[in-house]
Amino acid sequence: MLAVISGATKGIGRAVSIAFAEMGFDLALGARNQEQLEEFKLYLENTFPKIKILSRATDFSIKDEVSEFTKAIKKKFGSVDVIINNVGIYATGTISNEEEGLFEKQMQTNLYSAYYLTRPFLEEMKQKKKGHIFNICSIVSKNVRKDAASYSISKYAMLGFSKVLAEEMREYQIKVTAIIPGAVNTSSWDGIDLPKEEFIQPKDIVDVIINAYQMSKSTLVEEIIIRPFNTNY
Numbered sequence: 001m002l003a004v005i006s007g008a009t010k011g012i013g014r015a016v017s018i019a020f021a022e023m024g025f026d027l028a029l030g031a032r033n034q035e036q037l038e039e040f041k042l043y044l045e046n047t048f049p050k051i052k053i054l055s056r057a058t059d060f061s062i063k064d065e066v067s068e069f070t071k072a073i074k075k076k077f078g079s080v081d082v083i084i085n086n087v088g089i090y091a092t093g094t095i096s097n098e099e100e101g102l103f104e105k106q107m108q109t110n111l112y113s114a115y116y117l118t119r120p121f122l123e124e125m126k127q128k129k130k131g132h133i134f135n136i137c138s139i140v141s142k143n144v145r146k147d148a149a150s151y152s153i154s155k156y157a158m159l160g161f162s163k164v165l166a167e168e169m170r171e172y173q174i175k176v177t178a179i180i181p182g183a184v185n186t187s188s189w190d191g192i193d194l195p196k197e198e199f200i201q202p203k204d205i206v207d208v209i210i211n212a213y214q215m216s217k218s219t220l221v222e223e224i225i226i227r228p229f230n231t232n233y
Contacts, residue, residue, distance in 0.1 A: 002077045004028040006060050006117055007087035009036040012136060012184060015202040016084055019210055021048045025082070028073045030058035030066075030117075052077070060087045060113035061105070070120040080121045082213065084134045085114035088155075095149045103150040110154035114161060125174050132175040132213055135162040136205075139182045139227060159223075166222060175220050177212050181205060182227040198230045 003020040007013040008029035017027055021044055031037050034057040041055040054076050058069045073080065088110045091102055114135055125131035141159035144152035159178055166176035183199045204226065212221040 001081045002026045002028060002073075002079070003082040003084065004030075004073060004080050004117070004121075005084045005086060006030050006058075006113060008055075009033060009040045012202050012205050013084070013086040014040065015206045016086070016209055017044070018047075019206045020082065021051055023210075024051065026052040026077060028054045028056075028069075028077065028080075030056055030060065030069050030087075032057060032059050060117065061108035063112070063116050066113065066116035067120070070117065074120070079124050079128060080131065082132050082134070083118055083121065084136070084209070085117060086134075086136045087113050088136065088138075090148065090151055092148050093150065094146055098150060103153070106150040106154040107157070110151070111157045111161065114158060118165070122169070122174075126169070126172040129173045131169075132177070133165065133169075134209055134212075135159075135165075135176070135178050137162065137178050137180045139180055139225070141178070141180055142225070163222075166220075170220075173217070175212075177209075177221050178223045179205060179208065180223060180225045198228055200226055200228055 003025045005013055005017050005027065008017050009031040017029060021027060027044065029037065029041065037055045037057055041053050044053055054072060056069050056072055058065045060066055091106060093099065093102055118133060135158060137159045138155040140148065140152040141155045144156060162176055162178040169176055181200050184202060184205060208224050208226060212224065215221060
């Protein structure tokens with residue numbers, strides 16, 4: 001069994017990588033920072049010596065880099081069982097005043113990355129009639145924020161991608177689940193003076209993903225909305 005995870009070295013990606021390793025999954029891990037990726041791989045190899053791990057420094061907003069990552073996965077493992085599209089970046093700004101190029105960067109990182117990583121494995125999944133794809137969206141996929149315009153647009157589109165893919169894959173018994181969280185205590189909030197203990201914790205997201213994955217073959221969890229009790233976040 002193989003789980004492919006983008007943005008694997010921090011926050012949700014790191015926590016979910018460990019969770020799938022604990023379940024005995026081999027892992028294919030991608031993130032931009034080579035040093036952090038190597039350190040995390042070494043930790044996993046020491047902690048879970050029985051599993052196989054492929055790691056590759058990848059900027060998931062760049063199609064060619066994602067393509068090289070997926071080719072390496074196919075060469076080493078062949079087929080894929082779980083894909084977790086986790087990579088993403090947050091930025092503020094309105095449509096009328098955000099910096100030039102921010103829209104393209106947000107779309108490439110938060111939306112195109114999932115398309116690039118998922119599409120190469122779909123035919124194999126369809127042939128096996130087995131697999132589960134998790135797309136990490138955001139609460140702004142449901143309730144947009146005008147002060148985070150491009151981020152909201154990209155995450156709204158990410159939910160659309162997840163919905164369309166779920167319908168396309170349904171006849172092949174491939175599950176697609178959109179995770180829709182409010183503020184999660186990850187490095188995205190570093191340097192911001194907010195009470196992170198009131199945020200959703202990465203383990204909470206992982207618990208939800210594992211629970212959805214382990215449901216019976218006849219059950220599909222299409223969307224999961226997770227919010228802090230404090231609705232300001």
